[in-house]
Amino acid sequence: MTDLPRRVLAALGLPIVLVALWWVLSAHSSSFFWPPLSEIVAAFPRTWTADPIMHDVLPSLARLAIGYLIALVAGVALGTAIGSFRTLRALCEPTLEFFRAVPPPVLIPVIALFAGYTGWTAKVITIALGCVWPILLNTVEGVRSLDEVLRDTARSYRFGRTSTLLQVVLRGSSPRIAAGARQALSIGVILMVISELFGANRGLGAAIVQFQRSFAVPQMWTGIILLGLIGVALSGLFRLVEHQTLAWYRGLRQAERGA
Amino acid sequence: MLDVDGLTKTYDGHGRSVEAIRDLTFHVGDGEFVCVVGPSGAGKTTLLRCIAGLLDNSGGTVTLDGTPVTGPPAGMAVVFQEYGRSLFPWLTVRRNVEMPLKEKGLGRAERAAKVDAALASVGLRDSAGAHPWQLSGGMQQRVAIARAVAYEPRVLLMDEPFAAVDAQTRAELEDLVRRLWRELGITVLFVTHDIDESVYLGQRVLVLSNRPTVVLEDVPVPLPDNRDQLETRSSTSFTETRNHVYELVQTAKRGGRPAHAG
Ligand SMILES: Nc1ncnc2c1ncn2[C@@H]1O[C@H](COP(=O)(O)OP(=O)(O)OP(=O)(O)O)[C@@H](O)[C@H]1O
Numbered sequence: 201m202t203d204l205p206r207r208v209l210a211a212l213g214l215p216i217v218l219v220a221l222w223w224v225l226s227a228h229s230s231s232f233f234w235p236p237l238s239e240i241v242a243a244f245p246r247t248w249t250a251d252p253i254m255h256d257v258l259p260s261l262a263r264l265a266i267g268y269l270i271a272l273v274a275g276v277a278l279g280t281a282i283g284s285f286r287t288l289r290a291l292c293e294p295t296l297e298f299f300r301a302v303p304p305p306v307l308i309p310v311i312a313l314f315a316g317y318t319g320w321t322a323k324v325i326t327i328a329l330g331c332v333w334p335i336l337l338n339t340v341e342g343v344r345s346l347d348e349v350l351r352d353t354a355r356s357y358r359f360g361r362t363s364t365l366l367q368v369v370l371r372g373s374s375p376r377i378a379a380g381a382r383q384a385l386s387i388g389v390i391l392m393v394i395s396e397l398f399g400a401n402r403g404l405g406a407a408i409v410q411f412q413r414s415f416a417v418p419q420m421w422t423g424i425i426l427l428g429l430i431g432v433a434l435s436g437l438f439r440l441v442e443h444q445t446l447a448w449y450r451g452l453r454q455a456e457r458g459a
Numbered sequence: 460m461l462d463v464d465g466l467t468k469t470y471d472g473h474g475r476s477v478e479a480i481r482d483l484t485f486h487v488g489d490g491e492f493v494c495v496v497g498p499s500g501a502g503k504t505t506l507l508r509c510i511a512g513l514l515d516n517s518g519g520t521v522t523l524d525g526t527p528v529t530g531p532p533a534g535m536a537v538v539f540q541e542y543g544r545s546l547f548p549w550l551t552v553r554r555n556v557e558m559p560l561k562e563k564g565l566g567r568a569e570r571a572a573k574v575d576a577a578l579a580s581v582g583l584r585d586s587a588g589a590h591p592w593q594l595s596g597g598m599q600q601r602v603a604i605a606r607a608v609a610y611e612p613r614v615l616l617m618d619e620p621f622a623a624v625d626a627q628t629r630a631e632l633e634d635l636v637r638r639l640w641r642e643l644g645i646t647v648l649f650v651t652h653d654i655d656e657s658v659y660l661g662q663r664v665l666v667l668s669n670r671p672t673v674v675l676e677d678v679p680v681p682l683p684d685n686r687d688q689l690e691t692r693s694s695t696s697f698t699e700t701r702n703h704v705y706e707l708v709q710t711a712k713r714g715g716r717p718a719h720a721g
């Protein structure tokens with residue numbers, strides 16, 4: 201605990217230096233595309249008032265949340281099934297590898313064909329489809345690599361199906377699932393933006409493009425900064441949850457390294 | 460109680476097959492304490508896993524109280540050789556011991572009492588809140604034993620359960636298992652590679668041959684039920700039985716087999 205201030209300082213050190221550098225270097229900029237940082241900062245509260253937050257930022261985040269949750273549930277459920285049954289795995293694995301290799305933005309035109317691209321559905325599907333692969337594949341791997349002895353223990357003490365699934369299989373795979381979920385989160389943020397670039401829509405990504413097209417350059421920069429802050433906040437939130445639920449895994453790893 | 464009849468087990472896979480158990484036949488009576496010794500790789504773990512219903516055998520039958528074992532039977536607890544890996548790393552020691560009791564459907568108060576008693580009996584009361592990976596190997600092994608004890612099984616299968624504990628703890632745990640066996644009237648099948656231990660603990664010692672495995676000899680242990688680490692181990696009948704088992708294991712290692720089996 202005593203080194204907490206030091207760690208906070210270490211984490212914030214580089215960003216502070218970079219922002220300071222940006223501030224100083226852009227201070228006398230007269231370039232239209234690189235306005236001084238002070239100008240961008242001043243534009244921030246003017247740009248992100250209640251209305252765009254309500255109608256652009258929050259809907260984007262809501263779509264991200266829905267798509268991500270769908271991916272999480274579907275990925276863990278399918279991954280557990282595939283990881284548990286060898287024949288199912290043999291059947292699915294090549295196909296999964298193929299779909300994983302397809303970059304999710306490529307799917308957008310296809311999804312747009314079926315779902316249209318103005319509503320929420322297509323965007324949510326895009327996010328979910330992009331997020332599901334890392335979660336799915338990591339869950340398969342996690343379930344598969346669960347220690348045989350733990351399975352035997354659960355069997356010999358006659359654990360019920362539900363508690364074997366929840367308390368043994370999923371708990372044991374949770375470090376891998378979390379790793380997949382973390383990858384999926386950054387993919388989700390990217391897709392949240394990209395899914396809004398097609399067709400005229402509202403949303404954080406769409407707003408940034410609008411600013412760019414109308415040459416509101418400082419405003420565009422505020423959007424990009426906001427996006428970055430959202431990314432940092434989401435990964436912070438993720439870490440917090442992970443910190444709580446996977447404390448045992450960190451301890452285990454540490455003990456194994458020490459031994 | 461427990462009947463193993465003509466049990467065979469051949470592992471297949473990766474293009475080669477290993478005949479681990481050729482033909483095992485023996486009987487364990489209700490409330491008996493039987494030890495199994497044999498060379499490393501003889502198939503002791505394989506035998507235990509077949510009895511526990513965790514492994515399908517290739518031939519023969521295992522019957523428990525007249526019912527063929529096809530899956531893990533009720534009222535049976537297993538202490539695995541890989542004790543450390545058999546503990547759930549995400550649960551504390553207390554929750555590890557408690558989990559099977561919960562699955563059994565016991566109420567909270569009853570569970571707490573049994574967990575406390577079991578942890579106290581292996582001397583781990585103070586580590587109840589720790590996670591398994593915070594404990595030494597010997598302590599982990601004791602958690603696995605406490606979990607089996609708290610479960611109050613009718614049949615207890617133990618696979619080299621004291622391999623990782625120091626001599627002092629080992630003696631204590633031996634006496635603990637003997638005491639539990641006598642108090643609870645459970646049936647114990649105990650695999651060990653320690654010949655002295657097998658004689659000290661068991662009423663009978665099954666000596667297994669080399670692979671492919673058969674029973675080399677079923678040695679009765681002519682010792683009273685009341686055993687004492689110093690007194691029993693220095694008695695002449697202990698020494699004689701021990702020497703006999705030792706000879707048998709040496710024979711087994713050289714590939715010796717009983718006259719009637721190939
Ligand atoms: N899953 C498996 N697949 C293939 N062969 C196996 C498998 N498990 C065990 N064997 C083989 O079966 C034989 C018996 O193994 P087993 O683990 O039962 O021996 P053991 O008597 O318990 O040995 P130890 O005293 O070293 O624990 C060994 O030759 C081993 O290589």
Ligand SMILES: [Mg+2]
Nearest residue numbers: 503504540618
């Ligand atoms: Mg073994």
